[in-house]
Amino acid sequence: MATLKSIHACRDRFAQFAIYTAAFMVCAAFVWILSDLVLGGAAHLSWDFLVDSPRDAGRAGGIGPILVSTGLVLMVALMAALPLGWTTAVLLAEYISADSSFGYAVRYSLHVLACVPSIVFGLFGNAFFSIYLDMGFSILSGGLTLACMLLPILISTADAGLRAVPDTYRLSAAALGMSRTTTLFRLLLPAASPSLAAGLLLGTGRAVAETAALLFTSGYVDRMPGSLLDSGRTLSIHIFDLSMNIPGGDARAHASALVLITALLLLNVAAMRLAAGWQRRRITE
Amino acid sequence: MCPGPRQAMSEQKQMAGEDNIAYTLGPMQAGPICCDPQPLIQVEDLSLHYGAKAALDRVTLDIHRGCITALIGPSGCGKTSFLLSINRLTDLIPGCRITGRIRIDGRDIHDPLCDVQTLRRRIGMVFQKPIPFPLSIHRNIELPLHEHGITRRADTGPIIEQVLQDVGLWNEVHDRLHSPALRLSGGQQQRLCIARALALNPHILLMDEPCSALDPLASGIVEDLISRLSGRYTIVIVTHNLAQAGRIANYAAFFWTKGQAGQLVEFGRCRQIFESPSHELTAAYVNGVRG
Numbered sequence: 042m043a044t045l046k047s048i049h050a051c052r053d054r055f056a057q058f059a060i061y062t063a064a065f066m067v068c069a070a071f072v073w074i075l076s077d078l079v080l081g082g083a084a085h086l087s088w089d090f091l092v093d094s095p096r097d098a099g100r101a102g103g104i105g106p107i108l109v110s111t112g113l114v115l116m117v118a119l120m121a122a123l124p125l126g127w128t129t130a131v132l133l134a135e136y137i138s139a140d141s142s143f144g145y146a147v148r149y150s151l152h153v154l155a156c157v158p159s160i161v162f163g164l165f166g167n168a169f170f171s172i173y174l175d176m177g178f179s180i181l182s183g184g185l186t187l188a189c190m191l192l193p194i195l196i197s198t199a200d201a202g203l204r205a206v207p208d209t210y211r212l213s214a215a216a217l218g219m220s221r222t223t224t225l226f227r228l229l230l231p232a233a234s235p236s237l238a239a240g241l242l243l244g245t246g247r248a249v250a251e252t253a254a255l256l257f258t259s260g261y262v263d264r265m266p267g268s269l270l271d272s273g274r275t276l277s278i279h280i281f282d283l284s285m286n287i288p289g290g291d292a293r294a295h296a297s298a299l300v301l302i303t304a305l306l307l308l309n310v311a312a313m314r315l316a317a318g319w320q321r322r323r324i325t326e
Numbered sequence: 327m328c329p330g331p332r333q334a335m336s337e338q339k340q341m342a343g344e345d346n347i348a349y350t351l352g353p354m355q356a357g358p359i360c361c362d363p364q365p366l367i368q369v370e371d372l373s374l375h376y377g378a379k380a381a382l383d384r385v386t387l388d389i390h391r392g393c394i395t396a397l398i399g400p401s402g403c404g405k406t407s408f409l410l411s412i413n414r415l416t417d418l419i420p421g422c423r424i425t426g427r428i429r430i431d432g433r434d435i436h437d438p439l440c441d442v443q444t445l446r447r448r449i450g451m452v453f454q455k456p457i458p459f460p461l462s463i464h465r466n467i468e469l470p471l472h473e474h475g476i477t478r479r480a481d482t483g484p485i486i487e488q489v490l491q492d493v494g495l496w497n498e499v500h501d502r503l504h505s506p507a508l509r510l511s512g513g514q515q516q517r518l519c520i521a522r523a524l525a526l527n528p529h530i531l532l533m534d535e536p537c538s539a540l541d542p543l544a545s546g547i548v549e550d551l552i553s554r555l556s557g558r559y560t561i562v563i564v565t566h567n568l569a570q571a572g573r574i575a576n577y578a579a580f581f582w583t584k585g586q587a588g589q590l591v592e593f594g595r596c597r598q599i600f601e602s603p604s605h606e607l608t609a610a611y612v613n614g615v616r617g
């Protein structure tokens with residue numbers, strides 16, 4: 042008895058140790074990255090850094106135009122991908138039966154698309170938007186390429202969210218003589234809003250952090266963009282360029298990365314708040 | 327068209343009066359006296375298939391205006407399917423096919439000219455599990471009203487108060503109309519669902535085991551409510567609680583699965599079904615569950 046008990050206790054303690062170690066290692070990795078960025082970049086962070094133009098290939102100056110380009114690329118991508126993606130998700134979840142071959146084909150191709158490496162999207166965007174549609178290296182072309190990349194994420198999160206809404210809502214709404222459209226906009230989409238927000242967040246995060254897809258589409262030019270047809274350098278490309286191609290650019294690369302990570306964290310918090318708020322309003326409204 | 331609830335009520339009062347023949351077991355709180363049964367829902371040769379599987383086989387049945395008709399029978403014999411085909415919710419179920427004819431007030435509900443939304447507005451439905459929408463109590467009732475063009479606050483306000491009074495919920499919730507409906511108790515949620523259906527001024531109420539997900543106390547409250555509603559509405563209620571069927575229903579229909587599909591075995595006045603069933607299956611079921 043006693044030995045069995047001690048074996049159990051020993052096993053429990055070992056399991057506990059393993060679990061804590063794993064969790065600790067994950068946290069440690071995050072802390073390490075963050076502290077590296079803070080140590081290397083915090084000294085260069087200032088208001089001027091955020092608004093100035095880069096000088097000397099980015100070794101000096103700031104990232105003003107780069108932030109603007111990043112914002113514009115993101116805006117183009119979301120404006121193209123959100124309506125298209127969410128409409129497709131509604132079609133998939135609400136208008137096509139779950140086991141139809143068309144629905145299956147669309148879902149399958151979305152899974153495949155989600156696995157395509159971003160550099161491939163970059164090459165496709167370059168061939169299609171930049172060259173075939175003659176947009177050149179431009180924010181528009183980069184944004185549209187990103188939109189293609191975001192579609193699978195936006196569609197599958199929204200699709201899953203809508204599908205998770207219990208069928209009983211659809212039945213009882215129909216039993217009250219409510220139209221499909223009203224049911225969709227007043228009940229189903231609000232009920233799925235946390236998923237929509239999650240998809241939006243994931244998508245935005247992915248778009249802000251994307252490098253490879255933009256290399257050949259929105260380009261490197263670090264001037265302030267004058268229009269959507271100008272080339273613009275996004276933050277992640279700036280970091281990539283500074284650390285790979287510019288000797289002595291490390292400090293600014295760290296500072297830029299710190300800005301990027303902070304932006305992503307803020308985005309995260311904002312999206313969570315938004316989702317929680319929606320849910321509250323939807324219930325109490 | 328069928329008279330509205332209030333009109334029906336006054337008709338009822340005229341109809342009642344003389345010979346108080348009770349067709350139901352036990353006391354009826356406020357039921358109509360169905361001495362002059364008029365068919366409101368006429369179901370002829372209704373068969374229903376889910377894909378290749380038959381769920382209902384040639385059901386023919388008249389449901390009378392202003393009466394409560396209880397559907398009884400074991401699980402899986404097609405009672406829910408029968409209800410869903412009356413307001414054409416079966417349209418929403420993929421692979422569900424219907425043959426036969428259902429007429430309400432003489433009009434075929436599968437007529438291409440029949441507007442489904444209007445049809446469903448006139449037929450309230452209450453499901454087994456209460457399904458309040460994840461909205462406020464007030465909004466739960468207001469949303470369907472808006473859908474049917476009743477949008478002015480001056481109109482919706484009194485209707486909402488009236489139906490909440492009707493289901494006895496007003497005193498419990500009038501000071502928190504804007505709090506989430508999901509925070510109500512199960513019995514309150516079910517009564518809210520009934521109120522939501524009543525707000526559209528239906529003439530028929532379909533109830534699919536409305537008390538089975540509730541505790542006995544809440545179930546009793548809902549049962550009282552249903553018997554108060556009889557007369558104003560034509561009610562079709564599915565229940566496994568035979569005592570309940572006996573207390574509130576005027577008519578009973580006994581379904582049974584024969585072969586693969588559910589069939590109507592016997593239909594008649596509630597008392598007759600319970601006390602002198604003409605079919606031996608009915609007798610076995612009624613006595614078996616009782617004893």
Ligand SMILES: Nc1ncnc2c1ncn2[C@@H]1O[C@H](COP(=O)(O)OP(=O)(O)O)[C@@H](O)[C@H]1O
Pocket residue numbers: 376379380381400401402403404405406407408419588
């Ligand atoms: N959506 C559906 N798809 C396939 N079969 C169903 C569906 N709904 C019900 N059925 C089947 O139809 C039969 C009748 O079901 P139902 O009408 O729910 O019976 P009851 O309400 O009397 O328990 C059952 O055998 C059930 O398995």
Ligand SMILES: [Mg+2]
Pocket residue numbers: 405406534
């Ligand atoms: Mg059922």
